[in-house]
Amino acid sequence: MKILMIEDNKSxxxxxxxxxxxxxxxxxxxxxxEEAIEKFKATPNSxxxxxxxxNLPKMDGMQVNAEIRKISKTVPIIILTARDSESDQVLGLEMGADDYVVKPFSPITLIARIKALHRRAMMNGDDKADTNTAEKFDVVTxxxxxxxxxxxxxxxxxPLNNLTPKEFDLLKTLAQKPRQVFSREQLLQLVWDYEYYGDERTVDAHIKKIRQKIEKVGPQVIQTVWGVGYKFDDSEVK
Structure with a gap:
């Protein structure tokens, strides 16, 4: 695996x-x-x-995230945030990051998050390589x-464009079982492939972003089931 770690703390x-x-x-x-953008642009597909x-000098992490997403919609991004920066965590996810780890963090935790996110990306890559099913839709409602x-x-x-990898996976998980209600905990395990230990904000942030993109092209098909979670339902859409 080739990793670009953007971090001003050399320790x-x-x-x-x-x-x-x-x-x-x-x-x-x-x-x-600025150095991060230069290095990413030099070989964006690698x-x-x-x-x-x-929290970076010269250009903050939110700006870097936005610039990277302009170049690549699919490269997995894990943001590193301070413990008291809840708004930054949510905003980072809404801007296209796939995951976040709270500082100070355990190296083992970060390694586990990287492995889980990379495993999901590799699974998606295998799907792309299957040219025999290039015209097949996996989910039809x-x-x-x-x-x-x-x-x-x-x-x-x-077309519903510009979905990040996690947004696509989340929408697929909901849509392949229409009208089934998924709790946030279930979605965290199914889509992110590991435990978030009760941190449900990442699901809410991704749902919000998907809804914003859906509203640009058609009717809203993701519904909130209050006190439980979310479901996909387009059965009553005209």
């Missing part, structure tokens, strides 16, 4: 370098926002994972069609 980078080496991962480090500290192979979603025939 953190040195600590993580030992863990990356143990996993036989190739890590590159950027110590400010990165398997990005870890992004939000009254108003929505979704293809895991091409990573395309159509709502009433209109």
């Amino acid at each position: 953190v980078c040195e600590m993580m370098s030992m863990f990356f080496e143990k996993e036989n991962w190739d890590a590159t480090y950027a110590y400010d926002g 990165w398997d994972m990005i870890t992004l500290d939000l 009254d108003h929505l069609k979704l293809s895991t192979t091409t990573r395309e979603v159509f709502l009433d025939g209109k």
Whole structure:
């Protein structure tokens, strides 16, 4: 795996370098926002994972995240945030990050998050490589069609563009079982592939972003079931 770690604290980078080496991962480090953008732009298709500290010199992490997402909608991004920065965590997810880890963090925790996110990305890559099913839609409902192979979603025939990898996976999980109510805890396990230990804000942030994108092309098909979670239901959409 090739990782770009964007972190201004060199002690953190040195600590993580030992863990990356143990996993036989190739890590590159950027110590400010401008350097990070330069390194990512130099070889945008070569990165398997990005870890992004939000508190950076020259260009903050939110700006870096936005610039990376302009270039790549699919490269997995894990943001690193301070414990008291709940708004930053949610905003980072809404801007297209796939996950976050709270500082101070355990290196083992970060490694586990990277592995889980990379495993999901590799599964999606395998789906793309299956050319025999290139025209097949994996999920078809009254108003929505979704293809895991091409990573395309159509709502009433209109493309639902610019979904991040986690947004796509979350929508697929809901849509492939219409009208079934999923709790936030279930969605965390099904989509993120590991425990968040009660931290449900990441689901809410991703649902909000998906709804905003849906509203641009058609009717709202993700419904909140108060006190329980969310469900996909387009059965009553005209």
